[in-house]
Amino acid sequence: MSESTGANAGFLTQVRQEIAEMEQIEAALHREHGLGTTSAQVRDEFAVLLRERTRELTELVDAGAADWARLDQLRAGRLAAVKAAALGVLEGILLRAHPLYADVTVAAERVLDDLVDRTGIRRDVLLSVAGAERFERTVGIIRMRFPDVTVWGLPILAHELGHMVAGTLPAPGQSSARPVEEYVSTEAELEAAITGADPTQARHRLHELFADVYATYALGPAYPLAVLTLRARPDRFEDATATHPSWTRRMWTMVEAIRELSVLVASPLVGQAYRRDANVLVLPRWFAVHGERLLDERAQRLVRRQAKALVALLDRNAPPRLRYDGAFDADGLGQRLAAGGDESAAPGAVLNAAWRWRTANPQADPETTRRFSAVAVTSLRTVTA
Amino acid sequence: MPPPPDLLVIRLDELQEDIEEVQQVVAKAETRHERLKVLREAGASAADRLRTARKEAHDAALDAEGTQFHEALESLSVSLKDVAAQIRQINETVADFDRAMIHLKEAEDINNRCGQILEDIRDIRASVRSGELSYADAWAAFDDLSDTRCRTLFSDYVDLLGGLTLRDTGLDDRISELTDALLDELGTELLALPARPADAAPVEGAPSLGSLIKLWFPEWTIWGVPLFGYDAGLAWVSRGTPLAAQLLAAEPAGSRGCLVADAYATYALGPAYASAAILLRMRTPAAGDPAGSPAEAARAHVILRILRALGESGTFGAVVGIVEECWHEAVRQRGGQIEPANRDELDRFADRALSTLDNVTTLRRFDSQLWDREARGVLDLLRIAEPGGPPPETVRGLLNAAWAARLEKFDNRAYVNAIGTKAKRLWTPRHGGGAGDKWPGSSIHSPRKPGYGTTFLPR
Numbered sequence: 001m002s003e004s005t006g007a008n009a010g011f012l013t014q015v016r017q018e019i020a021e022m023e024q025i026e027a028a029l030h031r032e033h034g035l036g037t038t039s040a041q042v043r044d045e046f047a048v049l050l051r052e053r054t055r056e057l058t059e060l061v062d063a064g065a066a067d068w069a070r071l072d073q074l075r076a077g078r079l080a081a082v083k084a085a086a087l088g089v090l091e092g093i094l095l096r097a098h099p100l101y102a103d104v105t106v107a108a109e110r111v112l113d114d115l116v117d118r119t120g121i122r123r124d125v126l127l128s129v130a131g132a133e134r135f136e137r138t139v140g141i142i143r144m145r146f147p148d149v150t151v152w153g154l155p156i157l158a159h160e161l162g163h164m165v166a167g168t169l170p171a172p173g174q175s176s177a178r179p180v181e182e183y184v185s186t187e188a189e190l191e192a193a194i195t196g197a198d199p200t201q202a203r204h205r206l207h208e209l210f211a212d213v214y215a216t217y218a219l220g221p222a223y224p225l226a227v228l229t230l231r232a233r234p235d236r237f238e239d240a241t242a243t244h245p246s247w248t249r250r251m252w253t254m255v256e257a258i259r260e261l262s263v264l265v266a267s268p269l270v271g272q273a274y275r276r277d278a279n280v281l282v283l284p285r286w287f288a289v290h291g292e293r294l295l296d297e298r299a300q301r302l303v304r305r306q307a308k309a310l311v312a313l314l315d316r317n318a319p320p321r322l323r324y325d326g327a328f329d330a331d332g333l334g335q336r337l338a339a340g341g342d343e344s345a346a347p348g349a350v351l352n353a354a355w356r357w358r359t360a361n362p363q364a365d366p367e368t369t370r371r372f373s374a375v376a377v378t379s380l381r382t383v384t385a
Numbered sequence: 386m387p388p389p390p391d392l393l394v395i396r397l398d399e400l401q402e403d404i405e406e407v408q409q410v411v412a413k414a415e416t417r418h419e420r421l422k423v424l425r426e427a428g429a430s431a432a433d434r435l436r437t438a439r440k441e442a443h444d445a446a447l448d449a450e451g452t453q454f455h456e457a458l459e460s461l462s463v464s465l466k467d468v469a470a471q472i473r474q475i476n477e478t479v480a481d482f483d484r485a486m487i488h489l490k491e492a493e494d495i496n497n498r499c500g501q502i503l504e505d506i507r508d509i510r511a512s513v514r515s516g517e518l519s520y521a522d523a524w525a526a527f528d529d530l531s532d533t534r535c536r537t538l539f540s541d542y543v544d545l546l547g548g549l550t551l552r553d554t555g556l557d558d559r560i561s562e563l564t565d566a567l568l569d570e571l572g573t574e575l576l577a578l579p580a581r582p583a584d585a586a587p588v589e590g591a592p593s594l595g596s597l598i599k600l601w602f603p604e605w606t607i608w609g610v611p612l613f614g615y616d617a618g619l620a621w622v623s624r625g626t627p628l629a630a631q632l633l634a635a636e637p638a639g640s641r642g643c644l645v646a647d648a649y650a651t652y653a654l655g656p657a658y659a660s661a662a663i664l665l666r667m668r669t670p671a672a673g674d675p676a677g678s679p680a681e682a683a684r685a686h687v688i689l690r691i692l693r694a695l696g697e698s699g700t701f702g703a704v705v706g707i708v709e710e711c712w713h714e715a716v717r718q719r720g721g722q723i724e725p726a727n728r729d730e731l732d733r734f735a736d737r738a739l740s741t742l743d744n745v746t747t748l749r750r751f752d753s754q755l756w757d758r759e760a761r762g763v764l765d766l767l768r769i770a771e772p773g774g775p776p777p778e779t780v781r782g783l784l785n786a787a788w789a790a791r792l793e794k795f796d797n798r799a800y801v802n803a804i805g806t807k808a809k810r811l812w813t814p815r816h817g818g819g820a821g822d823k824w825p826g827s828s829i830h831s832p833r834k835p836g837y838g839t840t841f842l843p844r
Binding site for chain 2: 267275
């Protein structure tokens with residue numbers, strides 16, 4: 001390595017500072033024992049990522065020239081994401097230790113751990129906070145919404161996890177295959193050809209729809225009810241963005257996905273339970289906020305076809321226990337939680353019970369709703385991991 | 386030449402003899418227990434004596450000298466053991482019979498009815514002799530006595546004795562006992578008795594057998610048992626408690642207690658009652674139907690509304706959903722109206738019924754939570770092909786599980802039959818009291834209500 005003075009020295013100092021920061025992050029993460037349920041696999045992944053960035057920085061130093069453009073490029077495209085991810089993880093850890101957020105963070109981890117386990121992807125996720133729920137691909141961080149400490153937003157984490165599942169769920173017996181990604185690409189091209197939509201946008205939107213269907217498939221009505229009540233914007237129900245389909249399309253896709261579950265199961269009883277969830281619980285709620293308007297026939301056909309295909313993807317490639325239990329008496333659990341009972345139930349059951357209760361009791365005062373949430377969060381955090 | 390025999394006197398004597406025969410037969414029916422008691426005591430005594438004999442044989446074998454003698458005693462001991470096992474089996478069978486038998490608390494009522502008729506016979510005879518009654522009027526009084534009251538009495542008691550025999554011998558497939566257990570869970574003191582089909586039974590005059598309710602042949606299957614929730618509801622109404630009176634007063638006009646009985650049965654039995662009542666019995670309203678069917682539509686509406694209030698989710702909600710879809714589809718097929726004209730009034734009544742029944746301390750609402758506790762495990766057992774499993778906690782849990790299982794493959798008759806058989810096998814009677822301790826209560830029923838009520842009601 002040739003060290004020189006002047007302009008080069010300044011460059012090298014800055015590169016070395018970046019390397020030092022990477023090492024500092026690794027040391028911080030290594031020292032931290034409060035990573036919650038984060039598995040060694042995720043820690044290792046982070047370590048590999050940090051080493052890769054360090055290697056890229058070292059190459060800059062070895063090159064000898066003051067390549068500021070390359071450093072800027074590395075900073076913006078490669079280092080910032082790692083630093084943000086590390087910061088997110090550390091924030092999550094700190095929050096987990098905070099008395100106000102500890103309960104909901106542990107509850108969220110239980111929900112995610114349960115979903116990961118049921119999906120069979122054998123990969124834990126990192127949990128952190130942000131202004132809104134989102135998934136960050138760098139090391140697979142799911143951010144929950146700050147400063148929400150209630151049970152109500154937890155189903156939305158399943159949607160964020162769905163983004164990770166899309167990229168990691170293999171096909172049976174083909175560990176390198178990614179059937180969701182394959183479907184999304186093919187379907188996006190088809191949709192673009194038929195509707196004239198931009199293929200990239202179509203792909204982004206289909207990813208969102210998959211995440212919606214995943215969350216609905218795994219959690220049941222809790223997800224559509226949560227996302228509709230807490231996130232959907234009535235003034236923008238019909239608006240799609242470059243990345244997200246319209247709320248109307250999303251809601252109908254979720255309704256159709258639950259209806260599709262009723263077709264998949266062998267037992268007419270369980271099928272009936274799914275149909276009721278779709279037609280008696282979710283759809284009336286959607287109609288209540290959106291008005292009782294149906295999609296036009298063409299849009300309805302598209303939604304139904306895609307919902308059916310997305311449900312089939314999960315049915316074929318994920319373990320059967322990923323599908324939420326339609327035969328479970330969520331109302332009964334909801335009543336027991338409302339009575340303050342010390343209940344031990346699966347995370348998905350608790351979330352469904354919570355949202356069914358809230359939907360059935362729209363007039364409940366904030367104190368009652370808060371109390372219910374506290375009991376539900378306690379129930380979630382005491383679930384055996 | 387002696388005067389010709391007086392035909393009226395002959396007929397009156399004959400009638401008197403018949404009535405006295407009824408009294409004797411009823412008295413004899415009650416001696417079933419005595420005869421069984423003798424048998425039970427004999428069995429117990431034989432078992433005691435055998436135990437003593439076995440002990441003596443065993444002791445003698447220990448002290449015996451000589452191989453042959455020792456072997457003979459050993460062999461005797463083994464034979465005695467076999468005999469003891471056989472006697473134990475006989476005693477268990479006797480105990481089973483005894484459990485199935487019911488005491489007729491109605492014997493007094495029967496004697497009163499017979500006594501009343503005998504008194505009327507004597508009155509006719511005396512009035513004719515004294516000239517107070519002309520022969521023409523006496524014959525008219527005899528005809529009235531013979532053709533109506535006595536005929537009904539005889540029919541009732543043929544039913545009663547036939548029913549008792551069917552119960553005692555278990556030819557009703559123990560459905561009566563299952564029904565008794567259900568009625569007990571529902572807090573009534575009614576007992577079930579197998580009887581002739583409804584159409585063949587006397588139509589005129591409601592037969593009175595106090596607290597016995599008829600289990601019409603050939604409906605001695607597990608599927609119809611939930612219908613007795615309705616009779617339990619009628620019995621509750623007839624007790625005249627303030628809560629029952631309150632609810633009766635809230636009933637839409639013209640319902641005559643049947644909506645209260647439906648509400649009671651639905652509340653206490655959950656989806657099993659709706660399944661049996663709506664799927665097996667109710668006549669769907671058709672386009673331009675006369676008065677009868679709208680009442681059925683009202684009943685179905687009340688039952689379904691109460692059920693929805695008891696639980697919407699899980700298997701509970703699914704069973705209700707299937708019953709509802711099935712009913713609505715049938716109504717559509719017949720061109721009838723799904724929504725009853727007085728829907729709002731019925732909704733108010735159903736809501737009122739729910740809050741009223743919540744205050745009946747002897748009754749527990751069979752909601753989705755209780756369904757999960759009492760029926761879910763049984764449903765899992767019924768779904769698997771292997772026989773056996775732990776007995777269900779309650780009859781209502783068993784009935785709900787059986788109906789849920791049936792609805793899973795309702796178009797497969799062989800499957801439905803297998804589920805019915807397995808459900809019956811899962812149930813084992815539990816009797817707290819000693820043998821033959823079951824006594825029907827002495828509840829007095831209100832006048833007959835429209836519906837399935839097959840209760841023997843007083844005239």
